[in-house]
Amino acid sequence: MLTLSVSSLALADDWPDSPLEIVVPFDAGGSADRLARGLAEHMSPRFGVPITVVNRPGGAGALGATYFQQQSADGETLLVMQATPYLASAIEVSGAPVEWQDFSLLSAQWNDYGVLAVHNSSPYENLEQLIEAMREPGEVSSGIIVGNGGHIQTLVMMDALGIDHENVRFVTYSGGAPLRTALAGNQVDFEILAAEAALTINEEVRALAVVHDQPSDSWDAPLLNDELAEFGVEPLLLIGGNVSGLMVHSSLQEEYPERYDRIVQVYQETLESDEFQEWAKNARMGADWLTPEESQALIDATYEAIQQYAPLVK
Secondary structure: OHHHHHHHHHHHHHOOOOOEEEEEOOOOOOHHHHHHHHHHHHHHHHHOOOEEEEEOOOHHHHHHHHHHHHOOOOOOEEEEEEEEOHHHHHHHOOOOOOOHHHEEEOOOOEEEOEEEEEEOOOOOOOHHHHHHHHOOOOOOEEEEOOOOHHHHHHHHHHHHHOOOHHHOEEEEOOOHHHHHHHHHOOOOOEEEEEOOHHHHHOOOEEEEEEEOOOOOOOOOOOEHHHHHHOOOOOOOOOOOOEEEEEEEEOOHHHHOHHHHHHHHHHHHHHHHOHHHHHHHHHHOOOOOOOOHHHHHHHHHHHHHHHHHHHHHHO
8 A cells, every 4th residue: 555655646746747738729819829828838847848739619619628528537638718608608509518517617817807898989978878779679789709708798788677689789700809800890889898808909999887896997987787776777697708717627636636736736836926927917818816616616607697598599
């Protein structure tokens, strides 16, 4: 028994002894891809092995998430994507043949809240004016990625206000970049989109409401729930943004506990390091450390809301 214990410890200390892989289920250049490459660059020296980033785009994240689950749950293949809404939507809307409980988020390092925004030339000066227009069938349009946080947040808001979903003309886009381009080009009337990512178009658009539980330093607008309270609406579950971070197979903690602990340790050290904090600041990305338990509880609540509304957006 002593020999086995020593051997197991040696194996744990020696791992990893070959390159690791981070799967990104989107094209190169997007926010998830840039986040993964930043993590790979800064985690690699701490692991002592190279970390490669592999892009597996398709199906709004469904193909990459499926590919990840097909790999061995031994800690040598990791995943970076927006757990909510994209992983949740890949499962509930796109029908990816994977289960939510098979993924574990190690830290909700980038909780990019949402913002409800219009073009600078929009006639809607505030949320009240936009809501009144939404009560008229076909009066306004909204850019969405089907099943994303902004799409579902809009439906949740409309339900709370008693507005028929058919009143808004939803225009679909394949990713965050074309979604932002559409609003910046005044091709749609409004969008609920990830706030920090939307800073790239902040000169062309203005916010009517911040989809968050606290004011934004970046967007000068009231909180969505505060505005809706004027209409007698109870506080809504806020799901308009993205929660991104490093994910592993859920079975890893039980099957390879030493490897799981090692990944969590390196991930935390990386996020809390001065060099990564500086990189994240320059890249306009989040670098917060939340425990795996806190992170999973955060996205589980949002997943339940997406699960509830999924039948309406399939």
